[in-house]
Amino acid sequence: MTAADPLTRRLAFLAELEKLKSVTRQSRLVDGSRNENSAEHSWHLAMFAMVLAPHAPGIDTERVIELLLIHDIVEIDAGDVPYHLAGKDLAKIAATEVAAAERLFGLLPEDEGARLRALWDEFEAEATPEARFAKGLDRLQPVLLNLMTDGGTWDDFAVTEEQVMARCGPPIEGASPELWAAATALIRAHFAARRAVG
Amino acid sequence: MTAADPLTRRLAFLAELEKLKSVTRQSRLVDGSRNENSAEHSWHLAMFAMVLAPHAPGIDTERVIELLLIHDIVEIDAGDVPYHLAGKDLAKIAATEVAAAERLFGLLPEDEGARLRALWDEFEAEATPEARFAKGLDRLQPVLLNLMTDGGTWDDFAVTEEQVMARCGPPIEGASPELWAAATALIRAHFAARRAVG
Numbered sequence: 433m434t435a436a437d438p439l440t441r442r443l444a445f446l447a448e449l450e451k452l453k454s455v456t457r458q459s460r461l462v463d464g465s466r467n468e469n470s471a472e473h474s475w476h477l478a479m480f481a482m483v484l485a486p487h488a489p490g491i492d493t494e495r496v497i498e499l500l501l502i503h504d505i506v507e508i509d510a511g512d513v514p515y516h517l518a519g520k521d522l523a524k525i526a527a528t529e530v531a532a533a534e535r536l537f538g539l540l541p542e543d544e545g546a547r548l549r550a551l552w553d554e555f556e557a558e559a560t561p562e563a564r565f566a567k568g569l570d571r572l573q574p575v576l577l578n579l580m581t582d583g584g585t586w587d588d589f590a591v592t593e594e595q596v597m598a599r600c601g602p603p604i605e606g607a608s609p610e611l612w613a614a615a616t617a618l619i620r621a622h623f624a625a626r627r628a629v630g
Numbered sequence: 631m632t633a634a635d636p637l638t639r640r641l642a643f644l645a646e647l648e649k650l651k652s653v654t655r656q657s658r659l660v661d662g663s664r665n666e667n668s669a670e671h672s673w674h675l676a677m678f679a680m681v682l683a684p685h686a687p688g689i690d691t692e693r694v695i696e697l698l699l700i701h702d703i704v705e706i707d708a709g710d711v712p713y714h715l716a717g718k719d720l721a722k723i724a725a726t727e728v729a730a731a732e733r734l735f736g737l738l739p740e741d742e743g744a745r746l747r748a749l750w751d752e753f754e755a756e757a758t759p760e761a762r763f764a765k766g767l768d769r770l771q772p773v774l775l776n777l778m779t780d781g782g783t784w785d786d787f788a789v790t791e792e793q794v795m796a797r798c799g800p801p802i803e804g805a806s807p808e809l810w811a812a813a814t815a816l817i818r819a820h821f822a823a824r825r826a827v828g
Binding site: 438439440442443445446447449450451452453454461462463465468469471472474475476478479480482483484486487494497498501502540544548576577580610611614 | 666738
């Protein structure tokens with residue numbers, strides 16, 4: 433094998449992916465032991481796609497899984513930007529992520545890197561029903577984690593019911609009205625219980 | 631929604647999957663900071679399937695990805711059994727894993743749980759070319775991690791070159807002779823370098 437050998441390039445890319453296991457997200461694990469990382473988050477989301485596919489009729493589930501497996505790879509270089517902070521400097525973050533995509537997918541043989549890069553572009557642009565479903569699941573999963581930890585990072589940042597509904601409603605409802613109806617009921621119940629406790 | 635509502639059952643299953651992020655494997659991360667967990671391992675393997683598909687012509691890659699996403703879920707109840715220890719009590723481990731599969735996949739609506747259970751059975755039995763490719767990747771990934779950490783868990787357990795070749799050769803070569811040829815060259819070079827130093 434030479435340095436330009438396709439298999440060598442594929443293995444170099446897979447070795448580089450190791451680093452996504454050390455990219456820390458804001459969400460905590462439900463047991464509270466530590467923060468979630470972007471690699472296990474990506475696995476969890478792929479399982480969301482497999483399991484929640486019945487709520488997105490007509491969607492190509494296999495494509496959604498691929499979108500979710502690769503959606504956070506750029507964070508190896510760019511880090512995880514929490515949703516509520518991203519608004520501060522969107523253009524700079526986007527440029528950093530594009531440079532990351534070029535470097536990381538560029539490790540692969542050209543046509544294979546281009547295929548993964550196109551998947552990432554599709555996800556980011558929410559260009560297809562599959563990308564919109566994937567984005568909605570990416571928003572739904574932290575909601576469930578926060579509900580399972582009685583508030584989780586919502587409490588850390590004093591996020592209100594109205595903010596949760598405003599941030600999560602459009603992407604999740606766009607992905608699946610059924611899923612958003614269920615999430616709404618759970619979110620409403622959570623904040624109502626909080627008010628009852630005082 | 632009632633307790634038997636399909637969406638409620640799907641969400642309960644996805645919430646339970648959270649626990650796979652806390653199942654610790656023997657492999658260390660390449661940066662040495664901690665051991666790998668089975669959720670991020672499953673993500674990494676799904677990426678192996680996406681990227682190494684060219685080395686398994688005729689294989690249904692999407693199916694391999696699904697097999698790898700679900701292959702370790704039983705560890706939520708049964709834990710991760712290192713390969714070199716599994717021989718000690720295979721029947722007991724197998725029974726524990728089957729009970730885990732029944733409980734965990736049983737959280738889902740019946741037909742959906744049965745589909746995932748069938749995927750797990752296919753993986754365990756290496757019943758198809760897809761399952762054999764998935765098993766081979768599951769064996770290849772720790773080899774790469776050990777090579778990237780200059781020996782890793784091979785050193786911890788004084789594993790010899792002959793043991794690596796004997797344990798990993800059949801499953802990886804069965805998955806893809808090309809991948810085994812590449813892995814063999816890397817393993818031989820690693821142990822040769824060790825002998826030269828020591």
